[in-house]
Amino acid sequence: MSEASQNRPDQPGNTGTGKGTLARDVALYSLARLALVLVLAVVILYVPRLFGVEIPLLVAALFAVLIALPLSLVVFAPLRRRVNESIASVDARRRADRADLQARLRGEDRR
Template identity: 60%
Template sequence: MADDDRSTGGMVLDVLAYLLARLALVAALAAVIFYGASLFGVKVPLVVALLFAIVVALPLGMWVFAPLRRKATASIAAVDVRRRRDREQLQARLRGDDEGKAE
């Protein structure tokens, strides 16, 4: 059971790392757009800078953070396989099958 908790905790950390990386990319791009425009004497509202940053960060983040995305996806798949296996074992035990009692 401790191994199951580690795999779920690992999944949460992997997904959280990917999420934070994507949010940091949006924040960095928004800052570049907001302050970069002021260097050229253009006043860009913060909301507009954020919207442009989101639009640019969507495809850029998928490419830049591909290793993080693959790791998070693999973690999610591993937890999904474990949960599916546990559910099948529980259903087998409820039916009274011998395969559910093998553990």
């Protein structure tokens, strides 16, 4: 299938989103999760210093990752849903393209 026909929403399996949208959504979700880890690490490092307690960087980073894992599922739920929808769209298009290719290989005309 040509590049032009892959972006047409009237093709079977196309819902208007593509691999570029999926890549953007995954990158945005990943950056948001990393930012959350960084913010939590800074909070874990510096808030105890107000009370005279030193926490090692590695310990703060580990706790930040552990806290960010479940927290990001709740805080970034809309982003996660968008990523899941993009994955479903790309998968549906891939299935339709594969079925079309198999039909053409069998000699059927699916148009």
